[in-house]
Amino acid sequence: MRRSFHHRTVGGSAVSGVSxxxxxxxxxxxxxxxxxxxxxxxxxxGIGIALVESLYAEGARVVATDLDVSGVPALxxxxxxxxxxxxxxxxxxxxxxxxxxxxxxxxxxxVAGVLATGLVADTTDTAWQRVFAVNxxxxxxxxxxLARHMTPRRKGSIVTVSSNAAGVPRHGMAAYAASKAAATMxxxxxxxxxxxxxxxxxxxxxxxxxTPMQTGMWADADGAANxxxxxPETFKAGIPLGKLATPEDVADAVVFLLSxxxxxITMADVYVDGGATxxx
Numbered sequence: 529m530r531r532s533f534h535h536r537t538v539g540g541s542a543v544s545g546v547s548x549x550x551x552x553x554x555x556x557x558x559x560x561x562x563x564x565x566x567x568x569x570x571x572x573x574g575i576g577i578a579l580v581e582s583l584y585a586e587g588a589r590v591v592a593t594d595l596d597v598s599g600v601p602a603l604x605x606x607x608x609x610x611x612x613x614x615x616x617x618x619x620x621x622x623x624x625x626x627x628x629x630x631x632x633x634x635x636x637x638x639v640a641g642v643l644a645t646g647l648v649a650d651t652t653d654t655a656w657q658r659v660f661a662v663n664x665x666x667x668x669x670x671x672x673x674l675a676r677h678m679t680p681r682r683k684g685s686i687v688t689v690s691s692n693a694a695g696v697p698r699h700g701m702a703a704y705a706a707s708k709a710a711a712t713m714x715x716x717x718x719x720x721x722x723x724x725x726x727x728x729x730x731x732x733x734x735x736x737x738x739t740p741m742q743t744g745m746w747a748d749a750d751g752a753a754n755x756x757x758x759x760p761e762t763f764k765a766g767i768p769l770g771k772l773a774t775p776e777d778v779a780d781a782v783v784f785l786l787s788x789x790x791x792x793i794t795m796a797d798v799y800v801d802g803g804a805t806x807x808x
Contacts, residue, residue, distance in 0.1 A: 560788030562587030565630055567623065569613050569670060570639030572599035574739030575689060578775035579637060580606060582783050591626050591633075594640070613640045613666030623673040635786050636674040636686045638667045638711070644703045656703050663707035664714070671718050675727070684727040685786045688715040689778065692735045692801045699762035708733075712797060719795040728794040730785040735801025737773040769802035 566583050570576040571592035577599065583590050584603050592600045593611035600608045607630070611622055626633055642662045644655045667688050678684035693701055694708035712731050719729030756767045781800050784790055799805060 557789050559586050559783070559786075561635070561783070561786065563589065564634045565589045565591065565626065565632065566635040566637065566786075567591045567593070567626060567633050567670070567674070568637045568639060569593050569611065569666065570641060570689075571608075572597060573639065573641075574775040575734070575737065575778050576639045577601060578779035579639065579782060582776070582779040583786075586783065586787075588635070589630065591622075591630070593622070613638075613669060614661040616665075616669045619666075619669040620673050623677060627677060632681060633674060633677060634684050636670055636684070637689070637782060637786070638670050638687070639689045640666050641689070641691075641708075643701075645700050647700055648702045651703055659703040660707045660710070663704070664710040667711040668714055671714065671729075675718065675722060678727050679722065679725045682726045684722075686715070686718070686722075686727070686729045687782050687785050688712070688729075688731050689782065690715070690731050690733045690797075692733045692799050692805045694733060695797075695799075695807065696805050699764065716795045716797070723794055728785075728790070730790070730794060731797040732778060732781045732785065733797055733799045733801070734773055734778045735799070735804040736767065737775060737778060739775060765804055765806065767802040767804045768806075771802060773800055773802060 561583065566588045568576065568579060568583070568590060571580050572594035576592070576594065580590055580592050580601050580603070584601075584606055590606045591609055592606055593609045594600065595610065595612060597608040597610055600606070602608075609622060612618055623633060640662055642659055644651070644659045646655070671686060674684065674686060688711055690712045691704070691708040693705040694712045698705045712733070715729050715731050722729060756770055756772065778800050781798050785793060785796070785798065799807060
């Protein structure tokens with residue numbers, strides 16, 4: 529479901545009013561995303577589409593990339609570009625192209641990801657390498673390219689969409705969990721390096737989310753209920769909030785971390801999993 533956004537503008541910036549206890553009112557800090565160029569990978573997936581729409585609603589100029597961009601929303605101000613995140617030179621070339629044709633990229637979001645399930649003993653070299661190529665190397669390639677351009681300008685914001693599987697063992701998901709753990713720690717290390725240059729790097733770690741990646745693992749119509757209830761035989765906790773996340777839930781967390789409202793937050797790892805990992 530696509531959302532409608534209603535806000536007023538003051539001085540060209542979208543703001544909303546809040547009433548204080550003393551009866552006065554002030555405007556909340558605007559997101560600061562309007563007019564900024566965003567480079568987003570994995571834009572044709574469930575979370576990616578939600579992010580394209582959310583960033584568009586904030587007034588950002590979005591470069592939406594994926595292997596197949598036909599599923600990316602066709603919106604004014606959204607530029608669709610095919611990109612294989614496992615191809616380092618292609619990532620560098622696209623960043624150069626956007627900087628030349630559109631202007632400086634101030635925001636980067638890594639969403640592209642793939643899932644592989646199965647026991648470690650049954651995991652092939654090819655499957656392992658493919659998962660790491662997309663989920664970890666792809667994050668590295670984008671982060672490196674953006675760091676090279678953002679550092680001289682001394683500003684920017686980067687978010688990696690990882691997974692709560694990065695912080696807790698998952699039965700039959702070793703490749704996926706390990707690749708997401710690598711992406712998470714890389715992003716935190718990148719954030720430490722770039723903080724002196726005014727560049728923030730954060731992570732959003734979704735749990736079970738209503739996307740094709742999630743529903744593709746369900747054996748029957750009880751898939752959602754089974755995920756919410758948990759699986760003691762595989763040592764997987766349920767979801768305390770009693771529901772799956774929506775792509776919009778994840779997008780909201782990403783947009784917040786990208787925005788000026790999170791101006792003093794960096795190297796954070798925000799779990800959006802309904803409490804499934806019993807951690808913040």
